Amino acid sequence: MPGEVADPYHVWISEIMLQQTTVTAVIPYYHNFLERFPDIEALARAPLDEVLQAWSGLGYYSRARNLHRCAEELIRLGGFPRDVAGLQALPGIGAYTAAAIAAIAFGVPVVPVDGNVERISARIFAVRAPMPGARKQLAAKAVTLNSGPAAQNRPSDFAQALFDLGATLCVPRSPACVLCPWQKSCQARKLGIQAELPRKTPKAERPTRYGVHFLLMDETDQLLVRRRPPQGLLGGTIELPGPEWRETMWSADEVAEVAPFSDRVSDALRVPQWTIVGKVRHVFTHFTLLIDVYAAQVNMLPNPREEEGFPVALEKVGSLALSSLMRKCVETGVNGLDDYVS
Structure with a gap:
């Protein structure tokens, strides 16, 4: 590594x-x-x-x-x-x-405690309390693993050996106990419960959130993007405009209200005609996100207000700080717009 x-x-x-x-x-x-x-x-x-x-x-x-x-x-x-x-x-x-x-x-001479080291500790000391509640107990056990003179004299090698042990032998499923240097002192192996540890509290079902993002492009292949707030999920990255994600789906009337430039009815500009061109599914750690991607093409982008974003050439989008989620949205929008226009 x-x-x-x-x-x-x-x-x-x-x-x-x-x-x-x-x-x-x-x-x-x-x-x-x-x-x-x-x-x-x-x-x-x-x-x-x-x-x-x-x-x-x-x-x-x-x-x-x-x-x-x-x-x-x-x-x-x-x-x-x-x-x-x-x-x-x-x-x-x-x-x-x-x-x-x-x-x-x-x-x-310290022991870095990550998921691999927690698993090793749970097995060596037969800690049956489920995660994540057992985390403090496992950390207290883990810091004793380097008590031997070899570990104290070679902290760098010991730490990396511990990581390698968790990644190659003391793995989550089917641990290779016969090859483990701690097999004789492993309490879980003596009890025959090594494959069961560490135990985990069942996870709650991952909720679903819904989003809408808009790809607006003009005839010179300029499209509208904006920057997310610096704090929070995907903070500071560039995205297509859209409302905050939420726990309920978006109706057509709601989409029309939140679309970029929907309040510019008095402008002497062509109002974008939005068409849904695809859907994007993205899984975060704590929720699944389902996004409807809308696209529209205009002769020329309206001058955006600061909060609405800024124009960028399509050919330069790849060099922007887009998340993988937003890259999927841009690709879906551009491909869908090409199909719709052609």
């Missing part, structure tokens, strides 16, 4: 990317990100939009915003703090990431 390189910048980037994202998905983003921003200075100097664009597709965009803020703070500090407390005081760095950087990059 990229974090095996004991460079604090590399460890930091890889650990932030791996939050809520699989290793397979992260690897190409990691290499592209480091090629684009090879060090703290390059990341701190880059415009936030460029960082968000490089992050597009990974989701959880607050991570990218915090990376940028943290890089600026690291420039002010003159580099990374070398202790857990100092690292955890930085923007976007929590207890786990601070411990990972401290152990892997600086050789501090």
Whole structure:
């Protein structure tokens, strides 16, 4: 894994990317990100939009915003703090990431506790309480895993070995116990319950929300976009205009009321004739989003008010800080508009 390189910048980037994202998905983003921003200075100097664009597709965009803020703070500090407390005081760095950087990059004898380490601890100590309620108990158990002299003398190697153990042997299903170095001391294996642990509280059914987004394009292939607020879900990214997502579906009358320029009846401009051209489904961690994509073409885009957005050439959309969700919406809108116009 990229974090095996004991460079604090590399460890930091890889650990932030791996939050809520699989290793397979992260690897190409990691290499592209480091090629684009090879060090703290390059990341701190880059415009936030460029960082968000490089992050597009990974989701959880607050991570990218915090990376940028943290890089600026690291420039002010003159580099990374070398202790857990100092690292955890930085923007976007929590207890786990601070411990990972401290152990892997600086050789501090601490145990970074992620999902893999929680699973290892649940099995070694036979913790039967379900997650997430057992998280504090598992963390308290996990910090004792490095009590041996080898782990204390080689904190970086131990931390990475622990991650590898959870990723390759002590896996969620069918753990390879016969190959595990802790098989003799594993309490769950002695009880024959290793495959059952850690136990989890059943998840509630993921709710559904509904959205509407509008692709308005003129005859010169200029389309209207806007920036989401800096805080919150997909904060700071670029999107097609549309109302706030909600828990009920949108009626045709409601769509007409919230469409861009619907209040410009007095303008000497052609009012956009909106047509639904497709639907986009996107799954977030806590809800599923169903979006109706509407599209319209006009001779010339009306001059938008600040809150309505700004025009951008279609050929430049790919370089904007669009989320993967909004890329799907733009593609659906453009393809649907081509079919409708032709």
